[in-house]
Amino acid sequence: MESLRCQQCEEPNAVDSEYCIYCGTILNKSQLILCAFHPDRLAQCVCVLCQQPLCETCSIHVDKRVLCTFHQDVELVEDFAIIYTSSDVTEADLIRAVLEENGFQVVVQNFDSIAYMWDGGGDSSVSRSNLSKPARVLVPLWEYADAEQCIEEWRSGQQVQE
Numbered sequence: 001m002e003s004l005r006c007q008q009c010e011e012p013n014a015v016d017s018e019y020c021i022y023c024g025t026i027l028n029k030s031q032l033i034l035c036a037f038h039p040d041r042l043a044q045c046v047c048v049l050c051q052q053p054l055c056e057t058c059s060i061h062v063d064k065r066v067l068c069t070f071h072q073d074v075e076l077v078e079d080f081a082i083i084y085t086s087s088d089v090t091e092a093d094l095i096r097a098v099l100e101e102n103g104f105q106v107v108v109q110n111f112d113s114i115a116y117m118w119d120g121g122g123d124s125s126v127s128r129s130n131l132s133k134p135a136r137v138l139v140p141l142w143e144y145a146d147a148e149q150c151i152e153e154w155r156s157g158q159q160v161q162e
């Protein structure tokens, strides 16, 4: 498959990509995109989680990736972002199920009591040492904003039923 290599992080993106889904660098420079917060400034990047265009002042660089001020505290694990954390695995599993039902690619960490294990390398002594850590639900960076909305909609649906 043909791909467009990002100049910044060297990851392959789809040929017609406007921005790199891995680091947020704008790839299609032929179209001028303005910062979502400064309509008089050109955007250099987009937030890898919500895809808002950002000028250099608004871009928060975390490792090789760019985040907006709203998402700067979201913890990233390789190409995934932690969307939900709970010490209650049942609760976290419910969120996992809701996201999976809606077609999201979901990865979980520290789901020990229901025999799920993921640390990027499977069940190892490292992942066993994570047993006391809170359960975490992760989605790919580029699915984060939609997944957030999906959880919100599911929660408001729950409230209507009560």
Ligand SMILES: [Zn+2]
Pocket (backbone or CB within 6 Å): 006, 007, 008, 009, 010, 011, 020, 021, 022, 023, 024, 025
């Ligand atoms: Zn990139």
Ligand SMILES: [Zn+2]
Pocket (backbone or CB within 6 Å): 047, 048, 049, 050, 051, 052, 067, 068, 069, 070, 071
């Ligand atoms: Zn964002």
Ligand SMILES: [Zn+2]
Pocket (backbone or CB within 6 Å): 035, 036, 037, 038, 041, 054, 055, 056, 057, 058
């Ligand atoms: Zn800006």
